[in-house]
Amino acid sequence: MVVKIFPLGLLAVNTLFVYDLDSREGMIVDPAGELDEIIGVADRNEVKVKYIVNTHEHPDHVAKNAWAKIEFPDAELIMHPAAAENVNRWIESEFGRSIGAEYSPPPDRTVDEGDVITIGRNEFNVFYTPGHSPGSISLYSKDDNFVIVGDLIFKGSIGRYDLPGSDYETLKRSIVRLLDRLNRDTVIIPGHGPTTTVKQELLDNPFIREFII
DSSP: OOOEEEEEETEEEEEEEEEEETTTEEEEEEEOOOOHHHHEEEEEEEEEEEEEEEESHHHHTTHHHHHHHSTTTTTTEEEEEHHHHHHHHTTSSHHHTTTOOOOOOOOOOEEEEEEEEETEEEEEEEEESSSSSSSOEEEEEETTTEEEEEEEEETTTTTTOOOOTTTTHHHHHHHHHHHHSTTTTTTEEESSSEEHHHHHHHOOOOOHHHHHH
């Protein structure tokens, strides 16, 4: 499994292009800005983009859903039902307008806790991880031992809980529940900033240390 991270958009969202060289299938996670680099990687490697997945509904993470669907019309747009309900309300917000987010088409499919997204022989388990937003999900690859968490956890920090629809206690429960299901070597790929590991966050993240004491 190949994972490429492209910090895109005004808020440097980690837009991901994840693909399997055996099946030549891939997915884009959180299309946040100009997708030219991802299109180039897909073309050079003859990868068919099978999915466009949103980790949550905030406009910085869905800003280019429409463009992604135009470029990859056969790809399924996937998000949580709560994200689907609120995504264009966020686009219309002052926040959405300030970053130039475009209206999102409706999802082709919604996913929730326990669902699986498959790329070739690779499976991504969907965990429902609300708190930063009502529609937040994480995607876990057991075979490659990494988890895509959106704005749930950052290196040394956690997602905001002062936004409409966010909630500190819910965020805390989601983080503790997720980390309890992963091994310490699991790589965490956040929605912004550098990657980290479960072990590093258990040791060094002051918020998470407070949660588990």
